[in-house]
Amino acid sequence: MRTLHHWPLDPDSRQARLALAEKKLKFKLISVAPWAPTEAFLGVCVEGVPPCLVEDTDGGKAIISTARAICEYVTDDGSGRMPLLPHSARERAEARRLCHWFDVKFANDVNAYILTERLEKCLSATGAPDPSELRIGRGHLKFHLEYMEWLLESRDWLACNQMSLADLAAGAHISCLDYLDEIKWSKWSGLKEWYQKLKSRPSFRPLLKDTIPGLRPPHHYADLDF
Numbered sequence: 001m002r003t004l005h006h007w008p009l010d011p012d013s014r015q016a017r018l019a020l021a022e023k024k025l026k027f028k029l030i031s032v033a034p035w036a037p038t039e040a041f042l043g044v045c046v047e048g049v050p051p052c053l054v055e056d057t058d059g060g061k062a063i064i065s066t067a068r069a070i071c072e073y074v075t076d077d078g079s080g081r082m083p084l085l086p087h088s089a090r091e092r093a094e095a096r097r098l099c100h101w102f103d104v105k106f107a108n109d110v111n112a113y114i115l116t117e118r119l120e121k122c123l124s125a126t127g128a129p130d131p132s133e134l135r136i137g138r139g140h141l142k143f144h145l146e147y148m149e150w151l152l153e154s155r156d157w158l159a160c161n162q163m164s165l166a167d168l169a170a171g172a173h174i175s176c177l178d179y180l181d182e183i184k185w186s187k188w189s190g191l192k193e194w195y196q197k198l199k200s201r202p203s204f205r206p207l208l209k210d211t212i213p214g215l216r217p218p219h220h221y222a223d224l225d226f
Helices: 011-022 067-075 089-124 131-152 165-179 189-199 202-208
Strands: 002-006 028-031 052-057 060-065
Touching: 002 011, 011 067, 011 089, 011 165, 011 202, 060 067, 067 089, 067 165, 089 131, 089 165, 131 189, 165 189, 165 202, 189 202
Parallel strands: 002 028
Antiparallel strands: 002 052, 052 060
């Protein structure tokens, strides 16, 4: 029995969901707003923010929190089923480097502005989005999209020619921004091709069905041939 405490438009939660689904592991979802955790959740997760995976094992209950720990835990399951890290040490290092890039740099450069202003403020009723903050985030987003396009010029996937945790990390962040219609895909042909491949995977389908009351995604969000 596995339970993942998550929030639908949280990039970290989405990474964990994708990793679990890629490994074809069954799990139950419990929604927790990152800015308003419940007392029950705080009793389980010391960090107080999703994602947090609770799993019954032969050795007792395992509680794994943070996206990176969950993704690594799921990847290191001892099976050869859908490896989420490349075989070579160099490519594994590159995949982990890019995971860190999205976990830290992308989150600080982009999400801290766009998701905070357009999602958190709206859903927590703490004010209207600040246009100047959005401009900063969108400027940073352009840099990150350019970097991703550059990586994809010489690779089938972001870290190498094999899909890896790096793609799941990137896809989780990009999908949240796409829900808000923040990416003009006509400008990013290489990135669009990569995202179409990722979006078409069975693991990604549940994310495309996520909805937030009062906040509709654009029509292309769930379209595999957008």
